[in-house]
Amino acid sequence: MARPRKPLLSRDRIVETAGALVDAEGLAALSTRRLAAELGVSGPSLYNHFRTKDEILDAVADAVSAKIDLSMFAPGDPRDWRTALHDWAVSYRAALADHPHIVPVLAQGPGRRPAGLKVADAVFGAMVRAGWPPAQATYIGALMRYFVTGSALGSFARGFVDDETAYDPADYPHLGQAHLLAERREKVDEGAFETGLRALLDGLGTQFAQCAQFGREGAGGPNGPTA
Incomplete structure (x- = not known):
């Protein structure tokens, strides 16, 4: 039997092609008709x-989320919560x-996307294990995404x-x-990101x-509740 002229259609191939199209031309360029043409198949x-x-876009977004390193949030990783947040960011x-x-x-949140949910779960779990109250751990996850x-x-x-007369x-x-x-875009933008990230982590x-001080006092310190 002769081999097919084109690779068989699969979810991975669709996502890879859709992602390449979005990368090259932006979200507006993606349509099922255009994607089918790029793949050499019929739209249906x-x-x-x-x-x-939208499901295809979700899958493209999740493929990007899957590239984010989460090793710093593994239970056995030696990094403290601050270093972990920095390296993850x-x-x-x-x-x-x-x-x-x-x-x-991606800015809309993970929805039902598996890789995006793994990111949210890893960050929240690591912050709670580090001693952050659950509500604050939620705020930190949201803050970092913003x-x-x-x-x-x-x-x-x-x-x-780049026109000095402007x-x-x-x-x-x-x-x-x-x-x-x-002409110094990369240096400026990366420097701004690192400056903001360090200021955020300092705060x-x-x-x-x-929180730690409140916990100690709340457990019976001089300003804590009395029995």
Whole structure:
């Protein structure tokens, strides 16, 4: 029997092709008709694997989530909660930076996506094990998602043009070097992310110390409840 001219259609092949299309041209470029054409199949054949285009987008987003390193949250990992959050955030941002067009889908939350739910579960579980109250652990997970996805949605440096005549010192006396930002985009954006991440973790460290102090006092310290 002759081998098929094209590989058999599969969920993985659909997701890989859809992801490549979104990466190259953005979310607006993805349609079932366009995807079927890229795969060399008829449109209806996609529905043997996915019911809707939204399901395909969910699968593409989840494939990106699956690239995020979660090893720092494993129960036996020696990193403390602060170092773990830092290393995870760096990996999280790197995954999103490689696939910026899918970030708006990821920013909506994990929904029912397995890899996305594993990320949420790992972060929450690690924070609770570290001693954070469950409510605060939830807030931390949300906060980190806001911060990382926000940083990946756009580039501060790209918001400035590389034409020095665009920033007349008579109008913008403090933007004399702004035209240099575009060519230094990676350094500026990564520096801003790291600065914000460290400031965020410093603030969480202060809150964690306060939670620990409250726990000690609540257990019978000088300001704790009396029996």
